[in-house]
Amino acid sequence: MKIGTQIREAIRNKLSSEQKNTIVLNLLNDLEISDPKKRLTQYPHELSGGMRQRILIAMALARDPDILIADEPATSLDVRIKYHIIELLKRIGKNSKKTIIYITHDLASVKGFADQILIMYAGKIVESGPAKKIFGNAKHPYSQRLIDLMSRSVNGKGKLAYIEGQPPLPDDFPEGCRFHPRCGFAIPSCKTESPEIQGSDIHWWACPVIN
Known part of the structure; x- marks a missing residue:
């Protein structure tokens, strides 16, 4: 199916073909897609990966x-x-x-x-807060490790930096805090009890050890 047809199908309003074409062309222009009229007649396989991604965004935006x-x-x-x-x-x-x-x-x-970030681990939200808080003062051990890895992709020996251990399988989540097998701060209760929420409504984390 051609690009133009795919995007037009996403438009909800009962408009004429000419009106829909105008909306589609405006979308492609807004998304900085070169030669938008030509793109309408092309097929996805004729476009680059980055261009196809922009087309997908255009399809989503077409529904307003x-x-x-x-x-x-x-x-x-x-x-x-x-x-x-x-x-x-x-x-x-x-x-x-x-x-x-x-x-x-x-x-x-x-x-x-x-503006706002939610950190998830094994299907659970472990920390939530404004982006500045998360990047500047992350509290949950998993969040801290993620941010630490951002600043050093390799360790002192030139090897890729990583979080020790493996994430659990969906059908084999550990009891208590799901991150405890990989956490350097874990205490006995982390292995048996769901972590208590700490912090405030603005910035909170699920870890009884860090407060």
């Missing part, structure tokens, strides 16, 4: 949502294209006043982009 969910939008893209996609989403959020939920395994990619 209040909330845009971006799940790993820059995965498998090279660093330069990845940066452009993130900057593009940042601009969309700022100019359109839309809420963007950005889901990623790359914490560094949301620095300077997110």
Whole structure:
């Protein structure tokens, strides 16, 4: 299916083909897609990975949502294209006043982009707070390790830095805190009891050891 057809199908309003084409062209221009009229007649396989990612964003925006969910939008893209996609989403959020939920395994990619951050481990939210709080004063041991790894991708011996241990399988979560097998701060109760929430409504973390 051609690019233009795919984006037009996402438009909810009962508009004429000409009106829909105008909306689509405006979207492609806003997303800085070169030669937008030509793109409407092309197929996805004719475009680069970064261009296809922008087309997917255009399809999502065509429905004019209040909330845009971006799940790993820059995965498998090279660093330069990845940066452009993130900057593009940042601009969309700022100019359109839309809420963007950005889901990623790359914490560094949301620095300077997110207002609020939720850190999850094994399906549980372990820390939540304003981005400045998370990056400047993370409390949960898992959050601390993630941020520590941002600043040193390799250790002193030149080997890739990492968090010791392996994440649990979905059908084999440990009792108590799910991070305790990999945590250097774990106490006996961490192995048997669900962690208590510490902090405030603005910035909280699920760890009884760190307060």
